[in-house]
Amino acid sequence: NADVLIQKIYNSCGSGCIKTLNIIHSDFTMKYEIPWLGKLDFKAVNYIVGKDGHISIFYNSDASLLVQNIFSRFIDEIYEENKSNIFVRTGEVSCYDQDKKFFAQFYQERSKLENFTNTKSSIQTYIYTELINAFLSFIFYIINFSELKNIKIHLSNTCIKDFNIRESELLNNITKMTIVDSTFDAIFSSKILMFPSLKEVSFNDCCVKFLKNEVDFNVNKKIEKLYLGNSSVDDQYHYVKFINHILNLKILDINIYSSSRNSNIFSIKTDTINIKLFHLRSLKYSATAFSDYAEPIFPKLPCILQIELGSNFPKGTLHRIFYRNYFGSLKRLNFDGAHLGKEDEFAFGNYINLLSLCFSGYSKCSGIKFSELFDSNNIYSLQELKLPDIEITCLDLQFLSKINCLKKIYIYSLASQVHIINFLKLLLFVQEIQLKNYRFMGMKYMNNLVQNLHI
Numbered sequence: 001n002a003d004v005l006i007q008k009i010y011n012s013c014g015s016g017c018i019k020t021l022n023i024i025h026s027d028f029t030m031k032y033e034i035p036w037l038g039k040l041d042f043k044a045v046n047y048i049v050g051k052d053g054h055i056s057i058f059y060n061s062d063a064s065l066l067v068q069n070i071f072s073r074f075i076d077e078i079y080e081e082n083k084s085n086i087f088v089r090t091g092e093v094s095c096y097d098q099d100k101k102f103f104a105q106f107y108q109e110r111s112k113l114e115n116f117t118n119t120k121s122s123i124q125t126y127i128y129t130e131l132i133n134a135f136l137s138f139i140f141y142i143i144n145f146s147e148l149k150n151i152k153i154h155l156s157n158t159c160i161k162d163f164n165i166r167e168s169e170l171l172n173n174i175t176k177m178t179i180v181d182s183t184f185d186a187i188f189s190s191k192i193l194m195f196p197s198l199k200e201v202s203f204n205d206c207c208v209k210f211l212k213n214e215v216d217f218n219v220n221k222k223i224e225k226l227y228l229g230n231s232s233v234d235d236q237y238h239y240v241k242f243i244n245h246i247l248n249l250k251i252l253d254i255n256i257y258s259s260s261r262n263s264n265i266f267s268i269k270t271d272t273i274n275i276k277l278f279h280l281r282s283l284k285y286s287a288t289a290f291s292d293y294a295e296p297i298f299p300k301l302p303c304i305l306q307i308e309l310g311s312n313f314p315k316g317t318l319h320r321i322f323y324r325n326y327f328g329s330l331k332r333l334n335f336d337g338a339h340l341g342k343e344d345e346f347a348f349g350n351y352i353n354l355l356s357l358c359f360s361g362y363s364k365c366s367g368i369k370f371s372e373l374f375d376s377n378n379i380y381s382l383q384e385l386k387l388p389d390i391e392i393t394c395l396d397l398q399f400l401s402k403i404n405c406l407k408k409i410y411i412y413s414l415a416s417q418v419h420i421i422n423f424l425k426l427l428l429f430v431q432e433i434q435l436k437n438y439r440f441m442g443m444k445y446m447n448n449l450v451q452n453l454h455i
């Protein structure tokens with residue numbers, strides 16, 4: 001247990017050798033660990049309580065004095081401040097008037113919470129906390145039952161016309177915002193870009209109404225991750241303009257599964273504005289192939305390292321995306337549901353620095369050999385391969401044997417003319433091989449195989 005281990009370390013080393021002690025999600029045998037830690041003479045102790053184990057629940061209607069300050073800070077500074085800005089999505093009723101009830105969940109025993117108000121300067125206690133309402137929720141860490149860190153805001157089933165926060169500590173510590181099943185306008189869109197510490201934004205099943213109004217967006221250099229899930233917009237020009245003002249966007253996740261949604265920035269066709277993702281490192285893209293399926297048009301991605309596509313792309317799509325466009329910095333490429341054919345020849349021919357290429361079990365390949373997706377004249381740096389539902393031929397095996405950096409490979413099946421002994425000999429340098437559709441015929445066969453390989 002944590003207290004026993006800490007005591008042993010303290011007795012053997014003393015506080016002189018260790019200046020800072022970090023305790024993360026640990027179990028103590030004693031009931032009052034905070035007073036005990038205060039007796040140890042470390043210069044700094046950070047005690048972080050996880051979200052497993054005991055939960056203490058308080059309601060704002062009957063909360064104790066211990067947590068009343070937390071309720072008032074969020075309810076007064078955010079909920080009441082925005083009672084004329086945030087409405088129930090299905091009507092014109094203010095969310096504040098509809099439901100004023102909040103409850104707080106502290107992931108710690110109620111009897112212990114008083115200990116976490118410790119004011120001893122050397123100890124910093126972090127408790128994972130959730131403050132929940134029918135429309136608006138906050139998730140954060142509270143330090144010594146006073147200071148707030150890494151606040152996440154979740155809005156659901158709302159119509160947001162504006163958003164104001166006066167209290168600087170709350171404003172400066174909001175790092176993530178999630179909006180679900182909601183409608184919001186240009187004013188709120190512009191406010192999102194003004195949060196000083198916001199790093200992650202997520203829209204899911206939302207409707208964005210710019211109402212054809214000219215909007216001035218501030219440049220945002222803090223937001224690094226953006227999720228766009230199955231939403232709709234009434235003005236694609238301002239929608240793209242909003243995204244372009246997120247200058248340091250590094251992770252983009254797009255998931256569209258309804259033909260009535262038009263927030264897919266890679267299917268927007270306009271001559272007035274182009275999407276700019278110059279600092280993007282990771283792209284995850286999935287758009288169900290509708291009857292009016294539109295192939296995605298990806299912009300220049302000079303810093304992209306990883307792309308994951310899951311859209312049941314028809315044959316020829318990968319050639320048009322990856323052969324016609326060259327993403328020179330790309331290291332990892334994953335497909336979930338791609339269909340490959342003769343039209344995809346040389347699709348990955350130029351990607352000599354690619355390290356990982358993986359196809360899921362939903363991917364299909366017909367009319368083309370795996371090696372024909374590449375250029376046999378090039379030397380590739382691939383370290384990991386997970387191949388689609390395709391038989392590996394002798395020609396494919398010769399190609400794979402030239403990839404000297406290969407460490408891990410998953411193969412669906414071997415063609416009948418490929419002998420398992422030759423297959424393993426040519427790929428003897430590979431550290432891990434998984435072959436799905438092949439059965440070794442008993443231990444005797446396995447022993448002979450090992451002897452033939454001289455292992």
